[in-house]
Amino acid sequence: MIVLQNLIDAVSLGAVYALAALGIGLIFSVMRLINFAHGELIMVGGFTLYTLAGQPLLVMILAALLTSTVLALGMERVAFRTLRKASPATLLISSFAVSYLIQHIVLLAFGSRAMGVAFLPELGTAIDLGGLRIPLLQLVTIAVTLVLMAGLVAFFRLSETGLQMRAAAEDFTMARLVGVKANRVIAFAFAISGVLASIVSFYLVAQTGSVSYKMGVSMVLIAFVSSVIGGMGSIAGAALGGFLVGIVSVSLQAYLPVDLRPYRDAFVFLLFVLFLFWRPDGLLASRADRDRV
Amino acid sequence: MEGHRLQRLAAGLFAAASLMATGVARAEEPIVIGAAIAQSGIIAPYDDGPAKAMEIAAEEINAKGGLLGRPLKIIYSDTKSDIAYGATAAQDVIDKGANMVVVTCDYDYGSAAASVADGAGLIAFSTCAGDPKFGPSGIGPNAFTMATGAPGQAVAITEWAYDKMGWRSGYLLLDTTIAFDASFADFFTRRWVELAGPEGLAGKDTFGGEDPQIASQITRIKALPKQPDFIVLASFPPGGASALRQLRAAGINQPILASESWDGDYWLDAVPNLSDFYFVTYGSVFGNDTRPAVVDFMSKFEKKFGQRPVTSHALTGYSVIQGWAKAVEQAGTLEAGKVREKLEVFVDEPLLAGPTTFTKDSHINMQRDLILLEVKGGKTGNVVGIVKAKQMPK
Numbered sequence: 001m002i003v004l005q006n007l008i009d010a011v012s013l014g015a016v017y018a019l020a021a022l023g024i025g026l027i028f029s030v031m032r033l034i035n036f037a038h039g040e041l042i043m044v045g046g047f048t049l050y051t052l053a054g055q056p057l058l059v060m061i062l063a064a065l066l067t068s069t070v071l072a073l074g075m076e077r078v079a080f081r082t083l084r085k086a087s088p089a090t091l092l093i094s095s096f097a098v099s100y101l102i103q104h105i106v107l108l109a110f111g112s113r114a115m116g117v118a119f120l121p122e123l124g125t126a127i128d129l130g131g132l133r134i135p136l137l138q139l140v141t142i143a144v145t146l147v148l149m150a151g152l153v154a155f156f157r158l159s160e161t162g163l164q165m166r167a168a169a170e171d172f173t174m175a176r177l178v179g180v181k182a183n184r185v186i187a188f189a190f191a192i193s194g195v196l197a198s199i200v201s202f203y204l205v206a207q208t209g210s211v212s213y214k215m216g217v218s219m220v221l222i223a224f225v226s227s228v229i230g231g232m233g234s235i236a237g238a239a240l241g242g243f244l245v246g247i248v249s250v251s252l253q254a255y256l257p258v259d260l261r262p263y264r265d266a267f268v269f270l271l272f273v274l275f276l277f278w279r280p281d282g283l284l285a286s287r288a289d290r291d292r293v
Numbered sequence: 294m295e296g297h298r299l300q301r302l303a304a305g306l307f308a309a310a311s312l313m314a315t316g317v318a319r320a321e322e323p324i325v326i327g328a329a330i331a332q333s334g335i336i337a338p339y340d341d342g343p344a345k346a347m348e349i350a351a352e353e354i355n356a357k358g359g360l361l362g363r364p365l366k367i368i369y370s371d372t373k374s375d376i377a378y379g380a381t382a383a384q385d386v387i388d389k390g391a392n393m394v395v396v397t398c399d400y401d402y403g404s405a406a407a408s409v410a411d412g413a414g415l416i417a418f419s420t421c422a423g424d425p426k427f428g429p430s431g432i433g434p435n436a437f438t439m440a441t442g443a444p445g446q447a448v449a450i451t452e453w454a455y456d457k458m459g460w461r462s463g464y465l466l467l468d469t470t471i472a473f474d475a476s477f478a479d480f481f482t483r484r485w486v487e488l489a490g491p492e493g494l495a496g497k498d499t500f501g502g503e504d505p506q507i508a509s510q511i512t513r514i515k516a517l518p519k520q521p522d523f524i525v526l527a528s529f530p531p532g533g534a535s536a537l538r539q540l541r542a543a544g545i546n547q548p549i550l551a552s553e554s555w556d557g558d559y560w561l562d563a564v565p566n567l568s569d570f571y572f573v574t575y576g577s578v579f580g581n582d583t584r585p586a587v588v589d590f591m592s593k594f595e596k597k598f599g600q601r602p603v604t605s606h607a608l609t610g611y612s613v614i615q616g617w618a619k620a621v622e623q624a625g626t627l628e629a630g631k632v633r634e635k636l637e638v639f640v641d642e643p644l645l646a647g648p649t650t651f652t653k654d655s656h657i658n659m660q661r662d663l664i665l666l667e668v669k670g671g672k673t674g675n676v677v678g679i680v681k682a683k684q685m686p687k
Binding site (some may be wrong): 002005006008010011012013016025053107111112113115116117118121124125126133135138144167203204207208209210211212216217218219250254259262264265 | 334335393468500503561603
């Protein structure tokens, strides 16, 4: 029974990591940018919820979706579009700068003390299934993640923009040569990453009940690790990596002896270092990257 | 290393020069208190209340004719919540003639500034750094803190749980983010095992304050053969509030015990309708403290600044000025060595933050009055009583 409970705990955490990793993986696949400012898209979504606390739920959610998406488009236009021909290292540094800038603007406006937000407290209750305790929030998170992933797959398979995005992920120069509009495809990818980020922020705020200017930082690190594990550039890989990191992390928390438990993250990362020795390209390396190597 | 020594020498020479300068100063020239604290950045909210309280204390002393016949004046230099910049900020207030230096409410963020002041031969007082290293062992002979240390807080609430509530089985959930909580958890464990025996500790587990969820920790508590009487949550908001929210959501409704980190009501929205949550802190900011002096201070604070302090750490800021001024008065001089001697013989000195004792080796309080507050029905600040650590564990 306890094994089953641990499995549920692991999958629900994995689902959130997968959503965060998808946002990172998507942007990397179309423009080879590791966007560390993705965490700030999550954070700004959270602060939108905080600012609008007490408004109707739908208003809070739509506003947060809008804010994160507009911010994602804004950072693409202002910080990344002009650097598109620059090296990945330059893009990476630029994303750090954007991340610090947004964090410190929020710090100035709201201060450093984390603040409580009453957002969807109803989801905190757990349902009891024959001795298994399943918090509603975790069920909803797993369901939302599956729906979003199915939606993304459909979008990539069936829509023209999705097709163009996949083409761009395979080989950006070639895609442009056959008429894919770079600005449009990249802006679209950022918009999707903004939407994914705000959904992660819904989970985080509903789970923790607080917002702080650093709330996106650890999530983006995990997301980054997840997309490396899954294979940089592969969108399915990012999702898979997210699930894997969540499951490994919860399993270690559950089964490490108590004296070693404080060092859980050290074990998590050690395992992933070993994993990368075995598969340096990650689980599902994108074809484009393999060609370059 | 060499540079550091030179810097210290320069600071010392400067202090000597400024001492000579004060010697010939006119009697009414103000005594300068240099606050090298965070006025911006992440630590700023924690220094804000104590700093405002210092202003109140200084005003009161000035209204009674000042200290040694001279008025007190507080000057500030912003550390910008930067650990390395603390030393610069301390040097800045010393250069501007500070006669003593007040530093940030945290060992990590305040110790660099305190070292500079200590090296310059000035008393360095932290408002509420709760680490026992703050003093002769970690910084230098002139460093003091007005805090009640984490061990004292842990022992006080542990003894209350055993003696007053009659609980016999406790569970520890430790957030591994900061040293304060590690120390709180350690002293809870040691004192609890002395009182209730090793079998009284139903178990312990850790989590990271930034973990998005503590599902497996909850699963482990749920799987205990016998549910504990209470849980100690050694953590702080927001990470700890998130853990607390998840514990309650999972139907773990035992009483939860915690430290001063839970003072104030800014985090309460995170845990809807919380009950049975107990924590110790300096005083109640809600105007219902059992000690008239604290109630009086809170209303003065609200009158002057338009709102009550966010947390009762403000009391420590008031007491830094209050305690230091008493020692100066007794010493009859501002000279750090003489003032230190007077501070080191404080025994239960009645200060606003609680009866204060310092010795030659210990410049922090452990066994000192704390208020025990309860969160009930989503409202914090319900006074349970005054508690004090009776017996520190061996």
